[in-house]
Amino acid sequence: MTQETVPVRTDDADPALAGRVRTALGAPDAGPLTVLEGGRSGLTYVLRDGGSGHVVKAVPPGRPARGRHDVLRQSRVLSALAGRGLPIPAVTARDEEAPAWFAMELAAGEAVEPVLDVDTDLSPRVARERMTRAAGVLGALHAVPLDALAQGVRTAGGELPDPATPHDELLRWEETMHAVPVELRPGSGDLLAALHADVPEAVAPVLVHGDFRLGNLLCDGLEPTALVDWEIWGIGDPRVDLGWFGVFTDGTLFPGVGRVVPGLPSEDELGELYRAAGGTQPQTPWFRALARMKMAAIMGHNLRRHREGRHHDPVQEQLPPTIAALIDSGRDLLAGGAP
Structure with a gap:
């Protein structure tokens, strides 16, 4: 035909x-x-x-x-x-x-981010179970052998990218943060300086999704059915995905735009579930702080685009308190003021 x-x-x-x-x-x-x-x-x-x-x-x-x-x-x-x-x-x-x-x-199910999708009627029990199962998905994803992954990507017509180190990730999202007007990112200079002062050594690289969270994981009831939005996947440090996932356990990081969902796993509990499913790395304050910086940079960039008229979305005007909260939390983590 x-x-x-x-x-x-x-x-x-x-x-x-x-x-x-x-x-x-x-x-x-x-x-x-x-x-x-x-x-x-x-x-x-x-x-x-x-x-x-x-x-x-x-x-x-x-x-x-x-x-x-x-x-x-x-x-x-x-x-x-x-x-x-x-x-x-x-x-x-x-x-x-x-x-x-x-x-x-087209997979069955829905993708709901419990702390950010404030209008959903997803129960705390279902939200907790989905997040628990998602931690297992992340552990299994990071356990995929890179040699087999490389062969599969080549068969599909591509090549694996070079591995990104923690320092590479920091530079990537620092550039996004610097594109945000200074008045929209209070305290970001201190957070970036603290991150640069103690960059961890890279561990064995894995496949990194780059935006792993429940908002990108379709679930049919409690069962994960499809991990989507692979636009920034790469090869890198598994703690990047783990730290990012952990940001979405805490509704207090999103004042005015999010909510606290009782019973969600803590970041430490997510780490334990992740390792039980094949993940090898623990949670660390540095990667938690990096993830908060990344989220603040993305939100600040989106707010800038709205204010410049490049993408009209009045909801973005609600973000300044969340951007500040994320930066403050990251600074506290690196100063030892938070677990």
Whole structure:
């Protein structure tokens, strides 16, 4: 079947892309290609075909396939992880012709961040159990042998990136922090100086998701079904993922935009669950502080973009107290003022 044989539908969000996807999937009668709300890595759509469905990620037309728009890079790590017992959506099609795209199975479930999705009715019991199981997923993810991962990525047409050290991670997010106006990041200079003063030695590198949290893990009831949003995956220090995940256990870090959810595992408990599932590294104050700096930098950058009119989102105006709280918490951790 050629692309020209697939009829154009007026209800597709992108008729040209929809025709390519239906052809590659061999599904000319699939439903309309619709925008998936919340997708941020490139353009994200859903295509339903009878009882099944596909999530389609595409490079925006005219944009280079770099950074978060390099959707094929995401597809290759997903292909490499297939068959390992992890909740990873299966890649169902891939097309390198510009604008590139790939499709993966639409998994059942919902992705809820308990401390930030304040309007959800997710019970504390379910939130705790999901977070507990997610810690096991992270441990198993970090236990994937890199040689096997490299072979899988090569088979899918890519190569593993060079490992990033803790110092590399610090420099990466420090650059984001420095792009935030000084008045929006009080105390950040002290936090950055403290982080630079005591950078840990790197440990054996692993596959790092880069944004591992419940908001990126679909769950059907209590069962994890799909770990998504792989736009910043890399090879690096496992404590980067572990520290980042821990930020989302504490609603007090998000005043005005988050909430305290009783019964969530502590960061120490998450670390224990993680190691029981194959993870080898403990929680440390430095990586916890790094994660808080990273979150403050990302939020500050988003607020800046809103105020400059590059992405209108009035909700961003609620972030200054949270940015300050994250920075203060990071400074306390490195000063020994918090566990």
